[in-house]
């Protein structure tokens with residue numbers, strides 16, 4: 001298994017060079033990292049502490065706010081199947097999650113039943129969502145610049161941001177995930193080796209525009225199917241650069257481009273397939289893996305029409321252009337999400 005070097009993009013650098021760099025990384029690996037996100041290690045540690053404590057509640061307590069068709073709530077072990085090549089296999093991934101969704105994006109407050117556990121922690125949740133949205137907006141501006149999206153007078157750096165406006169209702173989801181260790185610390189080496197090749201999150205692409213993820217050191221496991229090497233590669237843990245370390249910032253965020261941005265750009269930006277394999281370090285210690293993820297989505301009514309850019313127009317017969325040619329209309333971000341969630345959870349609409 002190779003370990004890829006992923007490009008680290010500084011979100012506070014709005015130069016043209018950096019805009020080209022983010023487009024290059026997004027159109028080759030589709031996986032990258034962001035620094036300049038502004039999160040300290042203490043803030044991230046607190047989120048993981050909450051996650052640990054929440055998932056260690058009795059299952060009956062967690063089941064009090066089960067996942068609904070609006071994608072908000074608790075998903076128990078084995079409920080969700082992400083393996084796109086085997087959606088009918090009849091069992092889900094060995095993980096559990098809690099989703100915050102239906103956000104008022106101005107305040108960061110989710111409209112959903114809030115479990116007792118989270119009630120006094122919602123300030124932290126909303127502040128995190130707002131801060132991740134700031135990082136998202138900075139990255140969307142860089143992407144618009146790098147793609148040279150055409151506005152009335154020159155490049156329209158706000159093109160994607162306007163379609164992710166705070167006033168819009170969107171499928172944006174903030175998710176806590178726990179992958180329990182499949183073996184205990186004192187299991188035999190042979191027993192542990194059985195889990196070397198097992199996916200704990202099946203191979204899939206994400207449904208939104210951009211996914212921002214916190215993964216802790218020693219808790220790797222996320223793997224991408226590299227569009228460059230055509231091989232599965234580990235997403236490494238990368239320490240903060242000296243510049244950002246000096247500012248007290250934690251390690252870079254892990255980022256992947258998701259379906260709607262791929263679609264919107266006629267496939268130029270890559271919605272790269274990824275999965276989770278339980279990491280050996282954790283298996284040896286019988287410890288659980290945790291991740292915390294923001295799945296960013298455009299407003300539900302946003303039309304996924306081809307992005308107005310020379311570079312995108314030159315790509316014919318793919319993504320949004322292909323859909324337009326076939327159906328005569330563009331689909332909305334909301335319709336796209338509904339279809340994808342339906343197949344993941346077996347929901348019928």
Ligand SMILES: O=C(O)CCC(=O)C(=O)O
Pocket residue numbers: 177201206213215221222274275276290291293
């Ligand atoms: O847990 C992770 O690191 C990734 C999870 C993931 O890809 C997903 O839930 O879409």
Ligand SMILES: [Fe+2]
Pocket residue numbers: 204205206274
């Ligand atoms: Fe994913």
